[in-house]
Amino acid sequence: MRITEDTVKYVAALAKLTVSEEEQQKVATDLDRILDYIETMNGLDTDGVEPMSHVLPVKNVFREDIVTNQDNREQLLKNAPKQKDGCFAVPKTVE
């Protein structure tokens, strides 16, 4: 793999992270080494193998659309860093 500093910027943006200029080179080297290692997977022939995301056969679990939880807005908001009028507060997003 060749991870460039541009790739680092791109992945950081996807993960909603900021990587400072000073850190970029180190992060690129780290990711490069790790992805190089991950690519050793290519040594295993997987032609015709079905990808497996769950071990046990899982299927959608349905239930009746009934509200079972209580109104705990106040409690939920207690953990919010900022709140306003019973809602989570965020900076203005539309001018």
Place this chain on the structure above:
Amino acid sequence: MKDLVKMSALEIGRMIKAKEITVLDAVKAQLEVIKQRDPEYHCFITVLEEEAYAQAAEVQKRIDAGELDDSPLAGVPMAVKDNICTKGVKTTCASKILYNFEPIYDATVIEKLKKAGAVIIGKTNMDEFAMGSTTETSHFGETKNPWDTSCVPGGSSGGSAAAVAAEEVFYALGSDTGGSIRQPASYCGVTGIKPTYGTVSRYGLIAYASSLDQIGTFGRNISDCAVALEVISGHDAKDSTSVSTESFQYTKALVDDVKGLRIGIPKDYLGAGLEEDVKESILKAAEIFRSKGAIVEEFELHSVDYAVPSYYVVACAEASSNLSRFDGVKYGYHSEKAEGLQEVYKNTRSEGFGNEVKRRMMIGAFVLSSGYYDAFYNKALKVRAIINDGFQKAFEKYDIILGPTAPETAPTLGESLSDPLKMYLSDIYTVSVNLAGLPAVSIPCGRDSKGLPIGMQLIGKHFGENEIIRAAYSFEQSVEYERPTAIAAEGKEDKSSGNQEEKSSPKKED
């Protein structure tokens, strides 16, 4: 009081029921030991002193009223890893981003424990968001191994493992995504079990990699682990991956009998990279099983080397998705230096997460990104299928698989942080178990030349917990449980008349 804390959880439970001691006695003794030892080992992020006393009084009432007759662990103090939600009690995942988070509900496992009369005495330290194998990535500082304080306790459930080893608690909950229960159990010389995927509800477990995560138990013997696991197992409508059809009666497997049990040892688990002392202990353990009538043989498991790369792709991919919920808006840390919503997200996350967590989220974002999805993520899922297949074939011939839990004993503090890849590789024997969703237990089986504990891993087939529990119990009957040297010496000093030099007591260094 010191003699109380070294007993097993079941023994304490029995003494409470027999009115030989009260719940308060047990809680007091445990808190005393925590106060004395935890400044050195730092197993806990939060100790719940007042709450534990209140719980003790309440549980005692329920016991006296006969409500908890069927609950062998009622009144026994225990600890919970800090990534499992406890109502009104700080649950931090050992991260700055959740430094002040107080869940408004209990995880299903906590509800079950409370119902069974457990006294939760604290929340244990861990690697940040369970990402790590040493408990050094905790925002609140590292935990030290009670066997040697210059060594790590393993991870990510290092606080739980160390607390059980240091007798700061009788049993504890951990979570295991790639070995996070079994590896610290092995480094700290205690027993840890990770059940089959779907056995224990993950509701209220703060997710790392949802298709791999399972909650399990730590104890100083397999009986304590099995009884505690029985309490927390079972279907839960709030976790759609929890299974409904199985019965979870583990205590009936606590019998000393392995006659005819077919045990396979993968040759690849004894090859390059395995410390000589560890290998010797494992082979000696195999001999014990043989002498007790089990059929033990070596076999080829195949594809062992591909488990770690596949695991890191799957785990990081799921983590990058799961951890997107930490945005500085709903709970936890919030960056003050932000203008606009995007900056709130980016600054909060950049300041709130540690390096290892960021690294894994970026790997995850990369392997899921367009252009790389097939070559990395999809490939890893195919490798996962092959690994699972290998296990299924092995279980046609064997009832359980035996091997080391980790290639080496506990490394010294700081050793792993500088080289993440080396740390990832130390998970070689544990991660494949999570990829295949199998149950596995780590039990102590000796010590290396440095005196550090060695762990043996017993892997069972899906829902084959009873076979591995039976094997672990039988093995336990042939060996003696060893307490950390410093703690065992402390006990003797208390009793000795004072004129006796302790031969095994290590010199304390500052």
